[in-house]
Amino acid sequence: QQQVKQSPQSLIVQKGGISIINCAYENTAFDYFPWYQQFPGKGPALLIAIRPDVSEKKEGRFTISFNKSAKQFSLHIMDSQPGDSATYFCAASIGLRMNRDDKIIFGKGTRLHILP
Amino acid sequence: KAGVTQTPRYLIKTRGQQVTLSCSPISGHRSVSWYQQTPGQGLQFLFEYFSETQRNKGNFPGRFSGRQFSNSRSEMNVSTLELGDSALYLCASSLQGTNSPLHFGNGTRLTVT
Secondary structure: OOEEEEEEOEEEEEOOOEEEEEEOOEEEEEEEEEEEEEOOOOOOOOEEEEOOOOOOOOOEEEEEEEEEEOOOEEEEOOOOOOOOOOEEEEEEEEOOOOOOOEEEEEEOOOOEEEEE | OOOEEEEEEEEEEOOOOOEEEEEEEOOOOOOEEEEEEOOOOEEEEEEEOOOOOOEEEEOOOEEEEEOOOOOOEEEEEEOOOOHHHHHEEEEEEOOOOOOOOOEEEEOOOEEEO
């Protein structure tokens, strides 16, 4: 019930191409879906996030597509650049505002490599 | 604004010992959460503190504990270390908790021998 399944585990894309990473969740109580980017030796950094009241959010070259009925969401990186080579994590979070019992589950990560 | 600071950066401990890790959040952030990152299990939520109170806990044994001080700085303690505790431990601060943007530190790399 609390899993977040991320695919693929690794991805190689040509420079200028579109990188697509997918995540699926089970618990319909999740209400916050962020994507984090992590470079070697660094902590994850928030890339973009979405709440289930919208189906798409775009920030620059990064877009989240959200399908509530399928319980899936994906990250699209347009015009992928070598500097985008990193590990990407999706996450799903529950915010039960009555008792503030927040909890977050991460996908296992996708290693993205952009060929120059 | 200074980012999240974690100390120390690296630690080597022996099985059975205990260890304390420290995290200084971004100024103004009252929520600090801790995570264990390993190649096999990925990023796993340990616990979250908000205004000195533990608000939520992940599925880790009681050997993992933490606390938060009045200045929002947080410490994590692991007692009776096991080889499987070798991991990168990350802390993150945020304004509202894990249901809002998290700002991660660069982690403490713990090796248990």
